Amino acid sequence: MASDHEQPGLSSLSKYGRSSGEIDTEHEPLINGVRSSESYSASAAIFPFLFPALGGLLYGYDIGSTSCATISIKSATLSGISWYDLSSVDIGLITSGSLYGALIGSILAFNIADFLGRRRELITASIMYLVGALVTAFAPNLVVMVIGRFVYGIGIGLAMHSAPMYIAETAPSKIRGVLISLKEFFIVLGMVAGYGIGSLLVETVSGWRYMYGVSTPLSVIMGIGMWWLPASPRWLLLRAIQGNGNMQELRETAICCLCQLRGQSIGDSASQQVDEILTELSYVGEEKEVTLGEIFHGKCLKAMFIGAGLVLFQQITGQPSVLYYAASILQSAGFSAESDATRVSILLGLLKLIMTGIAVVVVDRLGRRPLLLGGVSGMVISLFLLGSYYLFLGDLAAIAVCIAVVCWVLSAILWSYRLADDLGGVSPTCQRART
Template structure:
């Protein structure tokens, strides 16, 4: 963001006190225009890549667990004497990482702003490594579950800190693409988990290899985050909140910015840091947020937007639709569809393609058009699926169209944009705690939907259940239209000033 010589300086505006957003004194509007931000694509790759490996490992766990469940229950292939697991034990095994993620989200609420985004990702990588190794070498079932929980805590911390680090370090013009690309890495991890799981599913003790494979990736992630600098905005937040030597933190933020965005920004980095400091003071980020304040004013609005998006992301039926994928494709005449793993890999590649579409267009079209268009498609697809199971059971093409439309529309809307918006919408001083609440809502709703799906399917039947999801998706559409703002092209400080 460049200074306008015809405007007062940022620092003088910051000292004038707060004013109404949109007034002439507002340093964040600049008549709605700011100079293009200088950045180097090559320099921006690694600050995205290493945090995104946290998403890759999360997705890998989802994909690998399905094959690992088959492996560990086999009398001949499990390689253990305690393979005869009860339904409760299987539930603990498959969902252990999800419960760990819930624990990680709670921990993030208290430690995020103290540790910072970079150190939180290093801790997440360490937990990924320990969890993978404990699970792979588990001598008995309790140790196996403990390994799953530890890995899950890593998921909770990584899915909390990775969007923040990417959002706070990415150049504004490509911020949406980079955060959306993290969702691409999650889906890539899911596909990789299915693929590696299928390779080892017929191997004795194959489940150990499936989980152990993730440990080298965790090591690469940890080393990469150790090499990367802290988030400049986190450093500046600590500076204006007087949590360290202000000059030292400012100088460190300048060096971090140069390392993260390349030599093209070297000359303008000091000015940019001073502008961010002034803007943070202007919007009140120099005051540390209290717990009560999180549920008032613009903090409450940010929570309402962020938590609402990730809640609808989970309760609009995504896991449930995929549950029926194999039977839908089989009924349509795809003989290979009886192999659930094969169906999962095929759908996984389709999800990858559609997520790639979202990544390419998100910074050109904007967040709202993708959300509104994608969720509208989800409403139509859920109506088609419900109608198939109630009225059109002989028209398998309707179910296939509904299935593919749903998966495609989800992956260009809620899939990437949900994570993108929660990384952008929270004010800096609230971002650590606010994002931990949003991630907690995400994993909590995921656990609830997973738990409630089978009893609801038995009680209502598939058709009515899809109609229920259709109504929920319709409510999500209304929520997006009236509540969710457009953040395309705005710096994080401008989002705080204009959208909240």
């Protein structure tokens, strides 16, 4: 990568349509949304999606595994530790430790994303995942365990910010939307894996250590994979436009990266595609730079409140906490055996996985608003049923089991709809803020 940080000259940019206030007519179709035909190899497109998507899978796995680990660690016979007599506050710290870390990671991502780039941000996330999982798995006491959970959470915050950006910037336009949706699908897939592995290890001595340790190989694979993948061509060109490198050198690097991402089928069109991206970025660069203060005025303020409010209030209902405490809630509702409670949790994960897939398929046909209204209605009903049981029917185990099953079905069907739409960069921060 170039080390020359001089501002690219006007002549360099005029070649791509910046010699005046308008875009060259040769490149106008790009701005209107029509891009030249992209050639790509399907096999070459797999890894640029798969390795970033592992960041989402590890996030989902943390939800499922923590649900089972909180049962294992409280057992006098199976925890394998002397400090198993944990209070509700202690269990809450273990559960929310990763969420506090994710909040910090999301805030950090806004400040370092453009400097590090999507690829290096994902590598950093994989390191946080690895360190956090190892510290948690080998924790000698509660304090160290919470620290490990916090470090793991920083990885979640970084990965949830950079993974969709890397996929969007490197995926061929024809399959970009599908791959971004599949990344969200991977989160739920990780959740199912967490519930499944947790149910297998919940009756093993020190099983909670193994539950958290299982994520380390995936963290290593994610880190090695992102190290092997090239940087985002769009990010490289953005650096050039911003004057953070030599224009010609960064352009050549972007062409090489694009060739690696698309495979041999791209042929000689890599240079043309890079020029189109550069033209688009140059055109956007003509616009007046938006300051932070402008977000709190006019239409920007309204858009921010709508986007951030939807995510914040959807999260602040407490429904994600139900996923983290699924096994504990089911155990208190009548599934007294640890293995029974964790196995029923798998059903919750599977239903959520199926309905997430359906939501991804139908969202463009039904629209986001109907799904959002349906999801909110479902959350109201399911949370009302859960709350009513604990207030009035706590001693009736049979009714408890019936209510729990109904709630899990509604939760899986309706809470999954939120994954069908990405509300932008502010969403991860709002999601973590609920803690």
